[in-house]
Amino acid sequence: MPVVTPRLRLPLPRLRKGRxxxxxRAATRDRLSELEGVRDNPGNLRTRCYVPEGLEPGAPLVxxxxxxxxxxxxxxxxxxxxxxxxxxxxxxxxxxxxRANNPMLCFNWFSVGDTQRGMGEAASIRSMVEAMxxxxxxxxxxxxxxxxxxxxxxxxxxxxxxxxxxxxxxxxAGVAYGCAADVAGAFDCMGGRAKSDAAALAAQxxxxxxxxxxxxxxxxxxxxxxxTVVPTNADAIVLQWAALHGLAPQPDRxxxxxxxPRRAWLGSKGEALIEQYTVAxxxxxxxxxxxxxxxxxxxxxxxxxxxxxxxxxxxAEFFGIAGAAAGAASPRKAPRSxxxxxxxxxERKRAAPQPAQPSGVQKVIEDALRKAGLMx
Numbered sequence: 001m002p003v004v005t006p007r008l009r010l011p012l013p014r015l016r017k018g019r020x021x022x023x024x025r026a027a028t029r030d031r032l033s034e035l036e037g038v039r040d041n042p043g044n045l046r047t048r049c050y051v052p053e054g055l056e057p058g059a060p061l062v063x064x065x066x067x068x069x070x071x072x073x074x075x076x077x078x079x080x081x082x083x084x085x086x087x088x089x090x091x092x093x094x095x096x097x098x099r100a101n102n103p104m105l106c107f108n109w110f111s112v113g114d115t116q117r118g119m120g121e122a123a124s125i126r127s128m129v130e131a132m133x134x135x136x137x138x139x140x141x142x143x144x145x146x147x148x149x150x151x152x153x154x155x156x157x158x159x160x161x162x163x164x165x166x167x168x169x170x171x172x173a174g175v176a177y178g179c180a181a182d183v184a185g186a187f188d189c190m191g192g193r194a195k196s197d198a199a200a201l202a203a204q205x206x207x208x209x210x211x212x213x214x215x216x217x218x219x220x221x222x223x224x225x226x227x228t229v230v231p232t233n234a235d236a237i238v239l240q241w242a243a244l245h246g247l248a249p250q251p252d253r254x255x256x257x258x259x260x261p262r263r264a265w266l267g268s269k270g271e272a273l274i275e276q277y278t279v280a281x282x283x284x285x286x287x288x289x290x291x292x293x294x295x296x297x298x299x300x301x302x303x304x305x306x307x308x309x310x311x312x313x314x315x316a317e318f319f320g321i322a323g324a325a326a327g328a329a330s331p332r333k334a335p336r337s338x339x340x341x342x343x344x345x346x347e348r349k350r351a352a353p354q355p356a357q358p359s360g361v362q363k364v365i366e367d368a369l370r371k372a373g374l375m376x
Contacts, residue, residue, distance in 0.1 A: 047128050050081070055089060059138055084297060160208040168219070173285070221287060
């Protein structure tokens, strides 16, 4: 996920804009608008949004953060967030990275100047939320954040630095907050070589803001065959937030969603405070359900992977802003002893997809990472 930025030096070939520098953007539907009235933008991010026609006052808001090499419109088209917003009546905010900040359009989740409360990109996103509240009257108690990869890591940043703003978040192929403060640390983090002590991870979040709780609810998505952000990162995120919520490392219940394991940690009223999905056989990307294509939710493509389960739908359900999908799994109580990896893997209901082969800029990045011994 990390690449050369004007603020950092990365041990990879410098990629420059030009005919041979970046793959052309694929044609896609752009349903987003520019958001005016952002008063403070120290991170120099572009501000885009989607507001369904006739949005009711007090509607929820979801902040959606794209991954590297993507922009807001591409991510929305692939994930289907604006389509779901039309169905259920909520607003969307799409902060968008600019090449002046990061040539590969990654959010700078590993830069100290962008991951602290009141600073850089984190402060810009917070200011954009305020602009959405002013312009569209969204409910301040129902503001959520989600993102993929670098966007997932930035979602971790927002949940940690502004837990007083967000009621919940969903992190796809991301990392725990505070696991990296520079490029070298970012590579260690992505490769699963960062520290994963629950108390230390929780302490990182506690130091990030003056907030003392209650803490946001968190959902975590990870492909078991992800070679860019290895699966142990999902476990670290869960440990971080379980410790903050005062929950045990082991889940309270386990079940399956379309053959993929899901684990949940419950609050005192039986509500899921943390959910973890592990998508069997999936590489690096957003889980989609091709069977939902007739309803027009999302589109398979680069890092948008048809695995038979719609993460967009499930995230919205977790946030409490969309009805449950048909055929929801029935939970069962989790065993209270032994690591999760020791339990038998559930039988999959459909064949897992093969990870998409990288091309263009993504291939350049991954080849360089492998040559440097930083990626398998």
